[in-house]
Amino acid sequence: PTPQGLALRGDLLDFGAQPGWAALEDPAVRYRPDHWLLIGPDGRIAGVQKEEPGPEYRREDHAGKLILPGFIDTHVHCPQLDVIGSYGTELLDWLNKYTFPAECRYADPAVARAGAGHFLDALLAHGTTTAVVFPTVHKVSAEALFEAARQRGMRLIAGKVLMDRHAPDGLRDDVAQAERDCIDLIDRWHGVDRLSYAVTVRFAPTSTPAQLAMAGALCKADASLYMQTHVAENRSEVEWVAQLFPTARSYLDVYAREGLLHPRAVLAHGIWLDAQDRRTLTNTGAQVAFCPSSNLFLGSGLFDWPAARGAGFAVSVASDVGGGTSLSIQRNLLDGYKVQAMGGHRLSAWAALHAATRGAAEALQLGDEIGSFDTGLLADVCVWDWARGPVAQARHAVARELHEKVFAWMSLSDERNLVRSFVAGRSAALPTVG
Ligand code: GUN
Ligand code: ZN
Numbered sequence: 370p371t372p373q374g375l376a377l378r379g380d381l382l383d384f385g386a387q388p389g390w391a392a393l394e395d396p397a398v399r400y401r402p403d404h405w406l407l408i409g410p411d412g413r414i415a416g417v418q419k420e421e422p423g424p425e426y427r428r429e430d431h432a433g434k435l436i437l438p439g440f441i442d443t444h445v446h447c448p449q450l451d452v453i454g455s456y457g458t459e460l461l462d463w464l465n466k467y468t469f470p471a472e473c474r475y476a477d478p479a480v481a482r483a484g485a486g487h488f489l490d491a492l493l494a495h496g497t498t499t500a501v502v503f504p505t506v507h508k509v510s511a512e513a514l515f516e517a518a519r520q521r522g523m524r525l526i527a528g529k530v531l532m533d534r535h536a537p538d539g540l541r542d543d544v545a546q547a548e549r550d551c552i553d554l555i556d557r558w559h560g561v562d563r564l565s566y567a568v569t570v571r572f573a574p575t576s577t578p579a580q581l582a583m584a585g586a587l588c589k590a591d592a593s594l595y596m597q598t599h600v601a602e603n604r605s606e607v608e609w610v611a612q613l614f615p616t617a618r619s620y621l622d623v624y625a626r627e628g629l630l631h632p633r634a635v636l637a638h639g640i641w642l643d644a645q646d647r648r649t650l651t652n653t654g655a656q657v658a659f660c661p662s663s664n665l666f667l668g669s670g671l672f673d674w675p676a677a678r679g680a681g682f683a684v685s686v687a688s689d690v691g692g693g694t695s696l697s698i699q700r701n702l703l704d705g706y707k708v709q710a711m712g713g714h715r716l717s718a719w720a721a722l723h724a725a726t727r728g729a730a731e732a733l734q735l736g737d738e739i740g741s742f743d744t745g746l747l748a749d750v751c752v753w754d755w756a757r758g759p760v761a762q763a764r765h766a767v768a769r770e771l772h773e774k775v776f777a778w779m780s781l782s783d784e785r786n787l788v789r790s791f792v793a794g795r796s797a798a799l800p801t802v803g
Contacts, residue, residue, distance in 0.1 A: 373410040375794055376426035379436040379752060381406055381417060382775065383741045384727045388719035390678070393772040398719050399742070400771055406436060408748040412522075412793035416744055431752045434788055435778065437722070438741055439498025439749035440698040441729035442688050444597070444637040444658035446503040447488040447514060448472045449691030460603035460667050460692075468691065473539045475505040478513070485513040489521055493798035495696040495784040498749035498791075499524040499730075499739055501597055501635050501658070501687075503569060506530045506542050508550040515558040522792045524739055524749065526595050526635075528567040529554055531584055532575035544580050551587055559594065563738075563747075563793075567595035567635070572602075573610045573623045585627035588634075595633040595733075598624065600657075601646070602638035603669045621646040630655040633734060637689060638663075639677075640670040647680035656683035656732045659724075661704035663692030671708050674716070683732035686724050697783040698725050706780075718776040748794040753778070754786040 381401040388397040405422050407415040422428065451474075452467040475481045481504070492500055504510035504527060511529040518525035529550055533541050542550070551568065559566035568587050570576055576584070588596055601607055601620045610620045617623045621642060624630055632654030639650075639657040650657065659672045677684045687693075688701050695701065702721040709716045730740025739749050755774075756765035761781040768774040778786075790798045 372425055372427035374415060374426045375408040376422040376428050377406045377408070377431060377436060377750065377752065378403070378428065379406075379431035379434045381436050381742060382722070383438050384719070384723045385741070387728060388717065388723055390714075390717060390720050393717060393719075393770070395719055397723070403432060406742060406748075406750065408791075408794040412748055412795065414742055414744055414746050414748050417742055431788065433755070435753040435755050437751050437753065438726040438739065439751050439790060439792070440496050440725050441499040441685065441733070441740065442492065442497045442696070442698060443501045443635055443685040443729050443733070444660055444687035445492075445500055445690050445696070448475050448484055448505050448510065450484070450488055450491065451691070453691040454694055455691065458667070460606055460669060461609070463667060463692070469537050469540055472505040473537065475510040476507050476539055478509045481505075481507065481510040481513040482517070485510070485517040489514075489517050489523060490798065491696055493521070493790050493792070494787065495698070496751040496753065496787050496790055497696065497698060498751070498797070499735070500526070501567065501595070501733070502527040503530055503571075503597065506532050506536075506540050508554065511554055515564050518564060519562050521797065522563065522795060524563040524735065524747075526565045526567050526597070526733070528569035528595070528597070530569050530571050531580055532571045533577050533580045535575050544577070544583050547580065548583050548587075555591070555594065565593075565595055567597045568629075570596070570598040570624070570629065572599040572606070573620065574606070574613055581623065581627045581629070585629050588631060589628050592631070592633070595635065596629050596631065597635045598629070598637070600624065600636040600639055601641040602664075603667070604641060607641050619643065619646050621649055625649050625653065635733070637687065638669065638672070640664060640672050647676060647682065650682040651680045656685065658687040658689075659684050659705060660687045660689035660693055660701075661708045662694050662701050663689035664708065665704055666694050667692050671711050673712060674709055675712070675714050683728065684724060685729035685732055686721070695783070699779050699782050703780050718772055718779050721779060722775070748791055750791045752788040752790075753782065754788055756781070757786050
């Protein structure tokens with residue numbers, strides 16, 4: 370028979386459940402060295418086996434390579450690739466000096482389309498197969514992103530950015546037009562293929578109370594919608610929000626009282642929260658996207674992950690490019706490890722990689738589609754070199770324990786280690802060279 374499915378050979382690593390933080394040997398870790406990952410003609414995972422598969426599978430032999438579920442970046446800005454690595458500012462100045470000017474260019478449909486394609490190809494070339502994305506205020510920027518993700522067969526969550534004040538000309542909407550644009554985009558893209566719409570409030574300072582209420586009403590009308598925003602990232606930002614919303618108990622409360630917190634709400638940062646805010650996140654089912662590279666680069670602060678665990682809300686890890694300086698999830702996990710180390714805690718490779726795969730998938734209510742090698746899930750899969758270059762190779766060679774090997778990989782690898790990525794079982798990206 371002509372082969373219908375695809376079988377990938379390599380060292381398979383995924384998670385069957387959430388691992389603990391401390392235990393380095395953890396039953397949640399599923400490490401199956403030198404196994405075959407079977408992918409059916411429908412692009413779904415058909416199983417994992419030790420034996421060589423039959424002729425119904427086309428075989429790709431990646432023996433000696435690491436195979437992981439595609440990474441999930443739960444907070445990243447498409448237009449900000451143009452300002453990644455911009456010098457010298459904290460959040461509010463960084464927005465005005467670099468970010469808002471770059472986003473203004475996305476009013477032009479040609480810029481938005483080219484930017485969306487470039488951005489999604491960059492994600493795939495970094496081993497990220499799913500993302501929760503901010504485009505710009507311009508309707509066309511969201512369209513372009515959905516269109517480009519659909520062409521690539523990618524799972525994508527995005528929505529037009531809502532901002533009707535405290536932003537330059539060309540980067541503000543108004544409540545009525547924004548509502549029409551959201552409704553139209555939801556009609557045309559939400560639930561189409563692997564796309565979902567997120568009501569996208571940039572952050573409290575750039576929306577009037579009327580716009581926040583409109584955004585909340587959209588969420589209340591359809592529980593299948595996501596919501597994404599920023600919260601409690603920077604101390605000056607927190608002070609500004611307190612001035613703008615004097616009757617709110619806290620920054621988070623600005624969102625809570627409008628009904629913007631729910632199980633499909635993804636809030637980036639959450640550094641400057643208090644215990645009551647954490648309880649609110651847990652009670653509403655909302656989750657935080659921890660953005661360590663961005664938090665370090667912009668000098669925003671150190672996210673308290675153990676407090677989040679104690680409270681019981683979900684935490685994923687995100688690049689927040691261009692506040693973050695790399696789309697590489699490994700780089701971001703390593704920064705996450707360092708941030709937690711500053712608080713006296715140690716993030717295991719298991720906790721880190723789970724947060725970037727199955728953990729994020731489950732928190733996004735996408736655990737039946739992505740995040741692991743469970744049979745029936747769509748095969749969003751990446752093949753990685755265990756080690757590149759003499760230093761990493763020598764380190765890999767002396768590692769004895771599995772956790773030691775994987776932690777060294779997480780610490781020393783980046784997108785240059787990517788061998789291939791697959792989206793729903795189809796080859797999606799070869800590494801970028803040059
Ligand atoms: N807060 C509001 N907008 C932004 C943004 O674009 N990036 C980050 N890091 N924080 C924000
Ligand atoms: Zn952001």
